[in-house]
Amino acid sequence: xxxxxxxxxxxxxxxxxxxxxxxxxxxxxxxxxxxxxxxxxxxxxxxxxxxxxxxxxxxxxxxxxxxxxxxxxxxxxxxxxxxxxxxxxxxxxxxxxxxxxxxxxxxxxxxxxxxxxxxxxxxxxxxxxxxxxxxxxxxxxxxxxxxxxxxxxxxxxxxxxxxxxxxxxxxxxxxxxxxxxxxxxxxxxxxxxxxxxxxxxxxxxxxxxxxxxxxxxxxxxxxxxxxxxxxxxxxxxxxxxxxxxxxxxxxxxxxxxxxxxxxxxxxxxxxxxxxxxxxxxxxxxxxxxxxxxxxxxxxxxxxxxxxxxxxxxxxxxxxxxxxxxxxxxxxxxxxxxxxxxxxxxxxxxxxxxxxxxxxxxxxxxxxxxxxxxxxxxxxxxxxxxxxxxxxxxxxxxxxxxxxxxxxxxxxxxxxxxxxxxxxxxxxxxxxxxxxxxxxxxxxxxxxxxxxxxxxxxxxxxxxxxxxxxxxxxxxxxxxxxxxxxxxxxxxxxxxxxxxxxxxxxxxxxxxxxxxxxxxxxxxxxxxxxxxxxxxxxxxxxxxx
Numbered sequence: 001x002x003x004x005x006x007x008x009x010x011x012x013x014x015x016x017x018x019x020x021x022x023x024x025x026x027x028x029x030x031x032x033x034x035x036x037x038x039x040x041x042x043x044x045x046x047x048x049x050x051x052x053x054x055x056x057x058x059x060x061x062x063x064x065x066x067x068x069x070x071x072x073x074x075x076x077x078x079x080x081x082x083x084x085x086x087x088x089x090x091x092x093x094x095x096x097x098x099x100x101x102x103x104x105x106x107x108x109x110x111x112x113x114x115x116x117x118x119x120x121x122x123x124x125x126x127x128x129x130x131x132x133x134x135x136x137x138x139x140x141x142x143x144x145x146x147x148x149x150x151x152x153x154x155x156x157x158x159x160x161x162x163x164x165x166x167x168x169x170x171x172x173x174x175x176x177x178x179x180x181x182x183x184x185x186x187x188x189x190x191x192x193x194x195x196x197x198x199x200x201x202x203x204x205x206x207x208x209x210x211x212x213x214x215x216x217x218x219x220x221x222x223x224x225x226x227x228x229x230x231x232x233x234x235x236x237x238x239x240x241x242x243x244x245x246x247x248x249x250x251x252x253x254x255x256x257x258x259x260x261x262x263x264x265x266x267x268x269x270x271x272x273x274x275x276x277x278x279x280x281x282x283x284x285x286x287x288x289x290x291x292x293x294x295x296x297x298x299x300x301x302x303x304x305x306x307x308x309x310x311x312x313x314x315x316x317x318x319x320x321x322x323x324x325x326x327x328x329x330x331x332x333x334x335x336x337x338x339x340x341x342x343x344x345x346x347x348x349x350x351x352x353x354x355x356x357x358x359x360x361x362x363x364x365x366x367x368x369x370x371x372x373x374x375x376x377x378x379x380x381x382x383x384x385x386x387x388x389x390x391x392x393x394x395x396x397x398x399x400x401x402x403x404x405x406x407x408x409x410x411x412x413x414x415x416x417x418x419x420x421x422x423x424x425x426x427x428x429x430x431x432x433x434x435x436x437x438x439x440x441x442x443x444x445x446x447x448x449x450x451x452x453x454x455x456x457x458x459x460x461x462x463x464x465x466x467x468x469x470x471x472x473x474x475x476x477x478x479x480x481x482x483x484x485x486x487x488x489x490x491x492x493x494x495x496x497x498x499x500x501x502x503x504x505x506x507x508x509x510x511x512x513x514x515x516x517x518x519x520x521x522x523x524x525x526x527x528x529x530x531x532x533x534x535x536x537x538x539x540x541x542x543x544x
Contacts, residue, residue, distance in 0.1 A: 002033045004131075004237070005124065007081050010052065013258050015120045016109075019083070022093060023101035023108035029082040030107065032127075033232075035121045041066045046050060052080045052124075053118045057090030064094050069357030072099055087114065135238045136410035142242060144167055144248045155251060156181060161244045167228060172197060173216075173250070200229045212239060214247035218254045219321075219328045226250060240531040258324050269340040272349060276303060276342070285395045289351060293336050300359070301335075301351040302317035302401040304388040307409060308344050322375035329369050345406075346382070349398065352391075359391060360424075367422055383400040387412060388424045413527075431526065443523060450520040453503040465503070466521075468496045471517050477509055 008028040010016060021028070033050040039059045053074060060066035074082055082101075084090055093108065101108040149158050156173065165170045173181040181195065200211045207222035216223045226247045245502065260486050271288060274280050280288075291296070323339050326348070330337040334354035340347050349443060352359045367386065370376050376383060389405030392398060404425040411431045412423040448455075454465045466487060475481040483493045507513055 004033050004050075006031055007052070010124065012111070013123060014027075015115050015123060018111070018113045019108060020110045020112060020116075022110055023098040024081065024104070024106040027081070027105035027107050032124070034081045035124050037117050037121070038070075038404050042073070043070065044077055047074070047077040047079060050080050051077040053082045054085075054120060055082065056085045056088065058088075061089050062091075062097065067094070067097055068100065071097060071106070075100075075104045075106050079106075081109060082389065083109040083111060085111045086115065091284075091454065107249055119133075125284055127273040135241070138246065139238065139241050143245050146245060150249050150252055150256075154257075156250065157183075158290075159249055159253065159311045163242070167243060169239075170197060171246075172201060172227040172229060173224060174201070174227070175216075176222065197229055199225055204214050210235065212243060214243050216247055216250050216254070217425065218251050218258065219325050219326050223251075223334065259320060272338050272340040272347070275330075276347065276398050276402040278396070280396070282394070282396040292338075293351075293353075297353065298336075298395060299352045299354065299356045300391055300393045301349065301395060301398065302389050302391045303398060303405045304348050304350070305345045305402075305405050305409060305473070306348075306382055306385055306386055308341075308346060308382070308500065313404075316377070318378050322379050325368055325375045326366075326375060330363075333366050335362070345409075347402070351395065356391075356393070363388075364422065370472075385409070385413060386422045388422065389423050431522070444527070447520050447524050447527070450504075450517060451524055454500070455501070457503060463496075465496060465500055468493070468506075469500055470521050471519070472500075473496065473514060473521070 006029050008030060011019065011021070011028070031050050032052045035052045035054060036047075037054045039055060041059045057067075060070060071082065084093070086092075093110070098108065100106075119256075145162065146159065149162055153159075160173055160181055160183045168536055171183050175181075201213075210231075211227050213225050213227045215225050226241055226243065228235070229445045271280065275285060277406070286298075290409050327337045327339070330350060334352065335352040336353060338349040338351075340349075343469050350363070354362070371383075387405050387408035389401035389403070389408065392401050408423050408425040408428065411428060451466070454469060457463055458466050464486075471485050472479075473483065479490065479493060479497075486493065488496075504517070505513075508517060
């Protein structure tokens with residue numbers, strides 16, 4: 001049963017006992033979705049298609065041109081047919097109208113006796129509403145049975161068999177990198193039946209049967225496609241809705257399996273911790289990854305981490321979903337991603353399976369895609385700061401990547417300001433050097449040898465020479481750009497630069513001295529600035 005009627009089915013109903021089809025008999029299988037009463041000659045903009053039009057002809061009366069224009073509009077809008085009451089306004093149908101309707105297989109139906117249009121609309125609309133309600137009731141029952149099956153079984157065949165029994169048609173599930181499931185099953189040597197099904201699926205112009213399909217997608221990844229193949233009938237709204245519900249149930253089946261795999265991975269996290277501590281040999285790493293991924297051809301990898309914060313949720317179903325999505329996105333771009341928790345960090349160990357030269361672009365694309373998801377929005381605070389360690393060529397050197405990811409987190413969380421939230425250790429440059437020597441007393445002395453005159457001046461006179469020096473160097477000595485960034489007029493900047501020359505020497509912008517000053521400014525900020533106080537530390541406090 002479907003919630004629509006064909007024109008031929010409508011003609012069998014009570015109110016059409018004394019009607020006559022005078023044109024378009026070849027179009028009697030057109031579907032009717034609704035009925036409208038139309039008495040105006042311009043209606044094209046009011047129609048959506050597959051309506052049956054009832055009219056007395058008052059809108060065109062004996063005007064053949066207006067009648068022809070109306071008919072052309074109905075044909076263009078794919079209307080199901082036109083019913084005209086012969087009587088007061090329309091005495092007969094011109095031959096040109098009949099020819100036009102026949103040409104387009106457009107049903108033209110005449111009422112030779114007066115029939116209240118309200119009775120027709122009431123009868124047909126009641127039928128359609130009741131039919132639609134029955135369809136929804138059956139679909140509700142079917143959906144409930146699907147969910148019960150989904151909870152009770154781990155076999156896709158049970159879902160497909162139930163779908164076949166509901167529609168009583170051939171259903172086919174084609175999975176990527178896997179097998180094809182067909183219900184009802186048939187003998188493998190039945191080449192004719194297989195040929196019909198195969199052609200129906202791959203050839204849109206194949207006429208012996210018809211198909212509808214729905215892609216099976218989980219976390220943005222396509223797993224396959226579900227088909228319904230029929231012969232000798234049209235697809236109904238119920239077919240489409242049942243297909244949607246079954247495809248969703250199959251997607252849930254795969255998602256559940258992913259959750260099971262994720263739970264299994266959590267039980268195996270200890271070996272990941274041993275791996276990043278450098279306690280696992282290369283053969284054992286390959287053996288373990290081979291069991292997870294089935295491959296042994298890897299092109300290096302690395303570690304990135306997110307630091308856990310108080311009050312930030314990182315467990316539960318929604319976080320498991322976020323990890324699944326991340327794993328899928330990285331897999332699509334050539335990475336195997338393993339996730340574990342270690343020392344107040346969420347660690348992500350990524351193994352590269354494609355060319356090493358492209359790893360960073362693919363890595364960034366994966367994270368940028370993740371940042372556009374709802375899963376990221378739910379855990380934005382956790383992923384607000386991502387530090388990426390050095391890429392290593394050998395998988396038994398993953399400890400190096402882990403340590404550099406930690407260093408990156410230490411440096412960037414305190415000193416590096418950026419609109420981005422992904423920081424690569426390879427991009428730290430001078431900060432990497434500072435992280436190695438920041439505990440040397442000699443460095444402290446050299447910093448103040450260069451900067452103390454400026455810092456002391458700012459302290460004594462509440463000046464802004466340090467800020468001016470830093471900005472002037474960053475702007476490569478451009479006075480115009482420096483003034484704009486400091487929001488001061490040129491004359492004020494010239495005065496400050498003159499004072500800097502007095503304190504640092506007239507040669508402070510010469511290449512070697514300038515490079516040293518830039519280094520000392522970075523070192524000073526790295527070691528001595530207390531950001532939480534929002535001001536520079538005083539020299540006396542540092543030396544004490």
